[in-house]
Amino acid sequence: MLCSSDRVMLRLLGLLVLSSLCSAMLHPNSTQPSMERSSNSDNNTIYWTGSEHNPPWPPNPHSGPLPTGPPWPSDGNMTEMLRMFLPGGSSMPPMPPMPPKPPMPPKPDPQICDFLFSLPVPPPADQIPPFCICSHCKGTVGPKGDRGDRGLPGDPGSPGRSGTMGFKGHRGFTGPQGMKGQKGDIGEKGHAGTTGFTGMKGDRGFKGEKGDQGAMGAPGAEGPQGETGTCPTTCDSVPGEPGEQGMTGPAGARGLPGMKGSEGPKGMKGDKGDLGRPGEPGMNGQKGEEGEQGMCECTDGADGVDGMPGEKGDNGAKGDTGAKGEQGNMGPKGNQGDMGIMGPRGPCSPAIQSAFSASINQSFPIHDWPISFPRVLTNKQGHFNPLMGIYTAPVNGTYIFCFHLAVAKKPLKVGLFHNFYPKVKVTEGTYPTTTSHKIVLHLALGDEVWMQVKNSDTNGMYTDTENTSTFSGFLLYPDSCEFPRSRSPIVPHPTRGTYSWGNSEGITTPSQN
Incomplete structure (x- = not known):
């Protein structure tokens, strides 16, 4: 090992x-390339x-x-x-x-x-x-060369295969509630669903309009016979006191023409009438027959003296109207006359206009703050701010404001304010119902007008698909017909203050004894 x-x-x-x-691994070999080429070979x-x-x-x-x-x-x-x-x-x-x-x-x-x-x-x-x-080959690495020019872009590749569907992600956080959108179109009627549970009893609805008069009912049954009356001391009828003369009745229709009456007796001879106008001259008579020639016992003599001229004859009858003559040449221009007296000033037509109308989109607004009316019905001039609910006067003049409010679920105390001072306050304690008011105000350029509710217990202003609460106003007429000459008129700064219920100007409440 x-x-x-x-x-x-x-x-x-x-x-x-x-x-x-x-x-x-490699050793020398005698293999060498042959440089011999034939006449038909490639060089x-x-x-x-x-x-x-x-x-x-x-x-x-x-x-x-x-x-x-x-x-x-x-x-x-x-x-x-x-x-x-x-x-x-x-x-x-x-x-x-x-x-x-x-x-x-x-x-x-x-x-x-x-x-x-x-x-x-x-x-x-x-x-x-x-x-x-x-x-x-393994040689030495040379220096890095310069970067070459960018090549032409290649052809786009074929689309890749669709990837597999990923796993379902975790549920995200709930975002803030967005603004209420506009009412959508009415969709198609869906299938009838299953019968749901019986809901709670709803609030009492608003009083409906008076219906049309019903048809005449059938006659009732005949009532029982009354008790027998007692006869007074005398059973003779006693005439009552004459009543007051009634009013003259309407004129009746025209009657038919009556029959021709009999001829009356001949009347007495009347007085002599006035002398009538002379009659028209008669026609010329026919020429009479020639008379016998008279005996001439005259001698030739000198002419006599001229006789006196005869009396002037009557004017002849008016002749017929002659044909219309041609129009004569235009005469020379006359001198300019004096200026007349200046007439009274006529009514002016103001060049500036202002009007608005808007409604709320949320019930029960907050108190001590102007009520916003974001659902604009008309505001062409843009003098009304729908988010703040404040109207700014564009010119000195007289204005009309009105509001129509639906009340539900709680009482309502609402006021119309002008530069932080209440001008009108309305209280409606019954609900569900509606309340409305109209007021005329004189405003200066830059004055502000809005509406407020008193507190959270009395802010019963209500809106839904069947009820609408609106605030409207318009310029009745300006103080002057002259339009501001500058392109950007100087608007004074609005009055500063605190939004509160406050007290009305010049109102005193009598003491209760």
């Missing part, structure tokens, strides 16, 4: 033998002795492992080497006979590699000796 030190020495010797084998092809076209090494040097030699050298001096290291120079047991040594591969010749790579057209990679490939 060998001791532990002998085993160590044997391991060291084995390492030396392996290093010797690695260095002696870039190398022909080796003992073969026509292929070199003596495998065509694919990268496909298999490197050749290895026998585990022991062939010179037979391994025994002498082991004896030198064994203690006492004792001899080793006889070694088994060694197998015949296989032929060793040729020793690499660098000239062949230089010749192959200096050709105009280098041979293919499967015809280059393995020792000419740098992957099988």
Whole structure:
């Protein structure tokens, strides 16, 4: 048996033998390439002795492992080497006979590699000796070269297989409650579910509107006969006092025409009437017959004196209207007249407008803070802040505010505030019901108006899918029709104060005796 030190020495010797084998794997060979070429051969092809076209090494040097030699050298001096290291120079047991040594591969010749790579057209990679490939050469590492240019992007790869579904993760933390979204569309009617448990009795609903008058009922049964009356001292009927004259009735319809009456007696001769107008002149009479010629007893004499002119005749009748003549030329422009008296100022049409209307989306608002009305119905000018529930006056003028609130589950005490001072307070102790109010206020530019509830016990303002609580207001008319000339009018800072229920201005409560 060998001791532990002998085993160590044997391991060291084995390492030396392996290093010797690695260095002696290749030995010189007389195999050289033939440079003889025929007239029909390729100038870039190398022909080796003992073969026509292929070199003596495998065509694919990268496909298999490197050749290895026998585990022991062939010179037979391994025994002498082991004896030198064994203690006492004792001899080793006889070694088994060694197998015949296989032929060793040729020793690499660098000239062949230089010749192959200096050709105009280098041979293919499967015809280059393995020792000419740098992957099988062990040389010194050169300096790192410069980084090359970035290559073109490759074609996108095919999509990978869909991975398996992972395990279900742990449930995350519950996030904060989000704002209530808008009402969705009505979905399709689902299947009838199973009958649930009978719920608790709900709150009393609001009083419904008065219904239409019902149809006439059937006549009732005839009542029993009344008791026999007693006769007074005299059974004769006594006429009662005449009643008051009634009101004149409406005019009746027009009656039918009556029949023609008989002819009455002839009346007495009437007075002489007025002189009538002259009649129209008669037509010209016919020409009379020519008379007999008279006897002329005249003598020729001088002309007599002219007679006196006759009286002026009456005006002739008015002639017919003649045809319309052509329009004459336009006359010259007259002088400008004096300016008239300035008329009274007419009503103005204000250029600025302001209106809003909004409703709550959550019942029972907090007290000592303006009630927010986030569900905006109209607010085109943006003068109302729905989240804070505060309206800011854009101009000096007269405004109208009103609110309509639903009350349920608790009483309601609500007020309308103007710059931290309550202007209107309303108390509604019955529920469920509704309450409303309207007020006219004069506001200055930058004044603020909002609504508040008194405390948590009297904040019964309610809303659901069937009830809505709204707050509205608008500008009735401004103090001046002139629009602010600057692009950004100077708005005064709002009044500072504390949101509280406070006391109304100028209100005193009489003492109860």
